[in-house]
Amino acid sequence: MSGDATPGAHGEAGLERGRVDLQRYSHALMGTYGEPMRVLVRGEGSWVWDADGNRYLDLLGGIAVNALGHAHPAWVAAIAQQAATLAHASNFFATEPQIRLAERLLELSHAPSGSRVFLCNSGTEANEAAFKMTRRTGKSTVIALEGGFHGRSMGALSMTSKEAIRAPFAPLLERVVFVPRDDEDALRAAAVAAGDDLAGVILEPIQGESGVRPLSHAFLAAAREVTLQRDALLILDEVQTGVARTGAWFAHQLYGIRPDVMTLAKGLGGGFPIGAVVAFGERAGSLLTKGDHGTTFGGNPLAAAAANATLDAIEAEDLLGNAKAVGEHLRTALAEVSGVVEVRGEGLMLGIGLAAPASAALAKAAVDAGFIINPPSPDTIRLVPALTLSVAEADTFLAWMAGPGSRIVLEAS
Template sequence: MSDLTSPPTTVGQAPGSGAAWTDRYRSAVMDTFGPPQRVLVRGEGAYVWDADGRRYLDLLGGIAVNALGHAHPTLTAAVSAQLGTLGHVSNFFGSPTQIALAERLLELSSAPEGSRVFFTNSGTEANEAALKMTRRTGRSRVLALEGGFHGRTMGALSLTSKAAYREPFEPLPGGVSFLPFGDVDALEAAFADDPGSVAAVFLEPLQGEAGVRHLPAGYLTRVRELTTEHGALLVLDEVQTGMGRTGSWFAHQDPTIGEGVVPDVVTLAKGLGGGFPVGAVLALGERAASLLGRGQHGTTFGGNPVAAAAALATIGVIERDGILADVMDVGAHLRSAVEALGHPLVASVRGAGLLVAVELTAPVAAEVASRALDAGFIVNPVSPTALRLAPPLILTREQADTFVAFLADLPTTTGPIEEDR
């Protein structure tokens, strides 16, 4: 076992400080993300280290991606073994790992007879494919929710409501109407306007980018009733919430979230491969599974043997190690511990499993996240007043408690906190 407190010394790592690497980043990498907060060089479990040897508790997990943490031995062994046997073959051919993964996903989703899977490389690609499926219904109108985030490719972006993301690239593919979040009256009115024109309702069971927002009780049930009544599809974007993030394989399987609803289409990515890029579209039932025919969609890398092996290994470890129960336990502990602080800067805590938002009483989330990074914690200021946590599913109570202690030590002011440093 390596010394987790020592600077990285792995053979082949490039030398140089974080500042030097950041300078090289600025001159070589397109400026779509801004300069990196840190340059990370290695990880183990729930921790990562930067180029200057500092350790951080990763409470973001690559934005809900690193389900098993970093450098998990089972995952790395599976990827290495598969790459050493068969890496890429194109989708003119099948592979045992691709077929086995499709079968496992259908099993985990309790898919009805006739269901099928389409593999992609990312969440935005999964949502792009799902959007194309809605067009094959013969209708062109899609209903999505304000606050939703579904990706940045042109089709997925058309489903994403945030003006700052959309406006630089308009005109986008048309036909998408945005409904007020959780407003049943607006939902019913959208169907009443022209019920025969609605191809699908497209939404997240929990809105991640908007700050881990739960739909109001009964809303998803009403969506299912209306889509069924009018022959429209219900598409659930589980890119962030799927694969154990909320303590169930899929968030909609939790009755407090999904209300027993069975969707027509589910999109996945992020945690599916434990850090290896892979996404999927689950078409549940024969109608959804037959919407895209031969030649109507494709991908070069989607479902390649290595990506499929990574996903199968991730699923296997979650099952073997009882991680779903741990997610529920540690997530509940984290939320209750933060609430119990009674800190004047913490307004509330919400979420499910290990997808958590800490709502603040003032718009200082960016300052708190910066202070957290300096203290050795990676979190995401998803809005001016909210921090998003999506740590590896292997996070322990003891690790979570170190972050709670950090919050407890924050200044009690509700104004800008940087002055108190």
Template sequence: MTANEAELVETPADAITGHSSGADWLARYNSSLMGVFGTPQRVLVRGAGCLVWDADGKEYLDLLGGIAVNALGHAHPFVTSVISSQLATLGHVSNFFTSPTQIALAEKLLAITNAPAGSKVFFANSGTEANEAAFKLARRNSDAKRTKIIALEGAFHGRTMGALALTAKEAYRAPFEPLPGGVVHIPFGDIEALRSAVDESTAAVFLEPIQGEAGVRPLSAEYLQAAREATTAAGALLILDEVQTGIGRTGKWLASEDAGIVPDAITLAKGLGGGFPIGALLTFGSTTSALLTAGQHGTTFGGNPVATAAALATLHAIESQGVLQNVQSVGEYLRAGISAVEAVAEVRGEGLLIGIDLTADIAPAMVTAALDAGFIINSPGPRTIRLAPPLILTTEQADRFLAALPSLIATATATTAKDAQ
């Protein structure tokens, strides 16, 4: 690494951790951290906007955004200044107390989601924690006859035990069974299967408007409307997991907006804090909001002053800087450009949550090729690529990826063929 590159990646943490190469850091990682994620692809040390740099000074265009987390990119000046100011004022209080930022954020979330009167907010630290709270909410809608909770095949709601019971992937579930009972998974997008499954024994239906981990698979507005009709008729709750799709990811505050329905609850996280950990459960209407009462759920860090200040700053920046319109226009531009590339079979998604199906099982090799070329992408399946870049991605940055895409596919194709020999 040159002297200029060393200066580029200098961070305040270097004063504590010291400088090391990427290879040195990875060796230390493997000797000190649990291997639940495997070996990391790179050691990242600095970010600015949609760009990040690794420990060896290499620059990458971040088209994954921490898996839809870094809504405003990295080191957004307004968000970082608000976090710093709040931390210097009041960093943490127990849940015996509240803070102005916690109250203001709850009010703001209820306003932007057009929540009906009597709606309430519970703050957590992540998406899986928000879904754990939603799972408890569903249990509170249970009795001796109402014990079934419905989720979809392909669903991903988190890895803690209740959220894991809702998650469909067998490889995630099997090592930890028996999981909390009563959850059944029905076929994705099949309205008749949904109507057949929802009955008076159903406590709740959990849906992601767009399944991210399954390869960016959208549910139609008609499906969401049918889910609302079926759950209302059966006295069941409709809970929408907007952890990945909410807070502007699709060019709207909620991906479910166009369906014109009011769910009983939604969960949020990921982009809500602009990179700072926070999750939320919103219960819509006074009846649903009364299901969880004092002492039935809690958290030590959820809704702390710094996290809620970060979320308020993120929401303010999205509103004041025209971010939702940027998501719509750049997302449409990027999807159209990808669709025109040979070896792309299908492009799915909305806004800046994009799934790319390739014509061959080359997606893992393409992730590696992209890293080598300076792009961060993700492969949720053998022939599927997922993009979830910061919501501030520009058309010029999209063009940079589009120009490289044919060569990335060619490299991945050649690598896969060679490995198969």
């Protein structure tokens, strides 16, 4: 930890730089994200600094991306070394970092013989590839969940239920059926209706964008049963839950259920763009063959080196253990905060359920006080910080949540 700026404290002289940069942003970039909260200029560990010199505890982690925090020395060194050696080679060639990463993912996921990995650049691309895999089964119907989020490309968006982001791009791909989360009867009925055309079921073990909502063990078991009965693919979207986020390497390991296909991204690269599809077993591993799919940048040695460094650091520093311990510390303390009715999730993927729809106002008050949090739904705050977050750092946020700054917002709502 370094820097002496006070979290959330703004001076008029410093603010001018931030205002100017935000004006430049609005004139140069498309308005797809709304107005940014701040202009960030550097980070270290779980802390970031804005253009005005203010420091913030980053409890969003780039939306579960910065698994090692900011500027982790081993991660920086690995990228620098690889960039000075070989940054990119087309997929007409293989590279050692690419091979090592694929082997490591198969090892960590306990994948059986015949399993294979496809490397890409993002979670959306990973889910797009998974969607194409369902079509290669020779069948067409995919069951997805209400509240699920799988990306914004046309295939991934077709499996995402949120109408507000679907409607402008209709018509989307056909034969995607949505069922309510944790409704086993609806899942089984949809499978019966699909009959022999059921190609796959896709779901997130913990739905992130709808408010950090874990699926029940019974529902996930039912999804596994349904897909086995109908020779369909069980696809687990672990873009947000994967890579030690939940205190396990992959969230499905907490459920004791192995999918046919798993998609990864976000934390895999520790801040460098990369995605992956892990296909389990001979059948799934052979669905995509030469010419079926591809990507220019996917699995390039620079991205693979970043991912390898991330996995190495998670293991060397026991960040799975830290995610469980610090996550439990946060969960226990937050449950005692007035206005908090529920704390959902696993490890360092937590949803703070509020008694009132005050999440947006609370997130604004938090950033003004020097804490970056996220309101994925009106009554939920999402925490997905670096896996390196310490108890002492977490306690600064807990003190604010228990203090007048948050209480004023919650009581006003």
